[in-house]
Amino acid sequence: MAGKLMRALQYHSNGGGRVGLEHVEVPIPDPGKGQVLLKVEATSLNPVDANTHKLKLLLRPFLSRNPLIPATDVAGEVVEVGPNVRNFKAGDKVVAVLGFFTGGGLAEYCIAEENSTVLRPPQLSPAEAASLPVAGLTALLTLTDKFAGVKLDGDGPKKNILITAASGGVGHYAVQLAKLGNTHVTATCGARNLEFVKSLGADEVVDYKTPEGAALKSPSGKKYDVVIQCARVAFPWSVFEPNLSQNGKVIDITAGNIRAVWTILVQKVTFSKKKLVPLLLVPKGEDLKRLVELWKEGKIKTTLDSVHPLSKGEIAWSKLLDGHATGKIVVEQ
Numbered sequence: 001m002a003g004k005l006m007r008a009l010q011y012h013s014n015g016g017g018r019v020g021l022e023h024v025e026v027p028i029p030d031p032g033k034g035q036v037l038l039k040v041e042a043t044s045l046n047p048v049d050a051n052t053h054k055l056k057l058l059l060r061p062f063l064s065r066n067p068l069i070p071a072t073d074v075a076g077e078v079v080e081v082g083p084n085v086r087n088f089k090a091g092d093k094v095v096a097v098l099g100f101f102t103g104g105g106l107a108e109y110c111i112a113e114e115n116s117t118v119l120r121p122p123q124l125s126p127a128e129a130a131s132l133p134v135a136g137l138t139a140l141l142t143l144t145d146k147f148a149g150v151k152l153d154g155d156g157p158k159k160n161i162l163i164t165a166a167s168g169g170v171g172h173y174a175v176q177l178a179k180l181g182n183t184h185v186t187a188t189c190g191a192r193n194l195e196f197v198k199s200l201g202a203d204e205v206v207d208y209k210t211p212e213g214a215a216l217k218s219p220s221g222k223k224y225d226v227v228i229q230c231a232r233v234a235f236p237w238s239v240f241e242p243n244l245s246q247n248g249k250v251i252d253i254t255a256g257n258i259r260a261v262w263t264i265l266v267q268k269v270t271f272s273k274k275k276l277v278p279l280l281l282v283p284k285g286e287d288l289k290r291l292v293e294l295w296k297e298g299k300i301k302t303t304l305d306s307v308h309p310l311s312k313g314e315i316a317w318s319k320l321l322d323g324h325a326t327g328k329i330v331v332e333q
C-alpha cells in the first residue's frame with residue numbers, strides 16, 4: 001500500500017471539541033512488527049476518544065506530535081500483516097482495539113497490534129463488532145473478582161447491583177452481563193429508555209430525573225452490594241453511602257476528579273467498609289475474545305444508537321460529545 005492515500009478524520013494540531021476535526025487524505029500506514037493493516041469497515045466511538053485528545057495536548061512534550069486520528073474500536077478486514085504476525089492473514093475478518101493515544105479508527109485503514117485483534121464470526125456485523133471493545137471490555141471488567149465479583153455462570157451468592165447510565169455504551173453491556181450472574185439489577189436511565197433497559201434484563205429501572213432516581217434509591221428499598229457508576233456525573237459520596245449495604249462498593253468508571261480521590265483517601269485512613277473503587281480499563285485481546293464468544297452464545301447483544309458514514313463522521317462525533325446515546329454510536333467506512 002506504500003504511497004497510497006486514504007480518507008480520514010483528523011484533529012488538527014490544537015483543535016478540540018466539535019470544530020477540531022477535519023476531513024483529510026493521508027498516507028495509508030504500514031504495519032510494523034507484530035501489527036496488522038486493517039481495511040476498516042466500522043468504528044464505534046467512546047467518550048474516552050474525546051478525552052484522549054485533551055490529555056494528548058497536555059502531554060505534548062512526551063508523546064508523538066502527529067495529529068491524532070481518533071477512535072480505538074474497529075471492525076475490519078486484514079489486508080496486510082507485518083513481520084512476526086502468526087495468527088492472521090489477508091482476508092481475515094476481525095475486531096480490534098487500538099491504542100488510546102495512537103487511535104486511528106476514523107479512517108479507511110488503520111494499524112492494529114496482533115495481540116489486540118480477534119477473529120470475528122461472519123454473522124457478527126461490522127457495526128456490532130466495532131461496538132464491543134471499550135464499552136464491552138469495561139462492562140466485563142467491572143464484574144470480575146477484583147471489582148463486583150459476579151460469576152457469569154450464575155454461581156455465587158446473590159448480589160444487589162445498581163448500574164447507572166444503563167442506556168449508554170458501557171451500561172447496556174453491564175446490565176446484560178450482570179444478569180448472567182446471580183444478581184438483582186437496579187438501573188438508572190432517562191424516561192425514554194425505561195422500557196429499553198428493562199428489555200436488557202434489569203429487574204428495576206428508575207428515571208434519573210426523578211427525585212428517587214437522582215438519589216439512586218432502589219424502588220423496592222434494596223441496599224446495593226455493588227454500584228457500577230457509569231453516569232457522566234460526579235455524584236458526591238453522600239449520595240451513594242446511604243444506599244449501600246454494610247460492605248457495599250462503588251465501582252466508579254468515571255472517577256477522575258479531586259473529590260473522588262479525597263473520598264478514597266478518607267476511606268483508607270478510616271478503614272471504611274463501604275468503598276469507592278476507581279476502575280481504569282487496560283484492554284486485553286483475550287477479554288475481547290471472550291466478549292465475541294459471549295455474543296456467539298447469544299448472551300450479549302449490541303444496541304446501535306446511530307450509524308453514520310465516514311463522510312459525515314463529525315455528526316457522529318457531535319452526538320458523542322452530547323452524551324445522550326442509547327447504546328453505541330458507529331461510523332461505517
Ligand SMILES: NC(=O)c1ccc[n+]([C@@H]2O[C@H](COP(=O)([O-])OP(=O)(O)OC[C@H]3O[C@@H](n4cnc5c(N)ncnc54)[C@H](OP(=O)(O)O)[C@@H]3O)[C@@H](O)[C@H]2O)c1
Binds near residue numbers: 134208
Ligand atoms: N474508566 C474506564 O476505563 C472507562 C471506560 C469506558 C468508559 N468510561 C467512562 O464511562 C462513562 C460512560 O461511558 P459510555 O460510553 O457508557 O457513555 P455514553 O454511552 O455516552 O452514555 C450515555 C448515556 O448516559 C445516560 N445518562 C446521562 N446522564 C445520566 C444520569 N445522570 N443518570 C443515568 N443515565 C445518564 C444518557 O441518557 P439520556 O440520553 O437519557 O440523558 C445516555 O443514554 C463516561 O464517562 C466514560 O468516559 C470509563
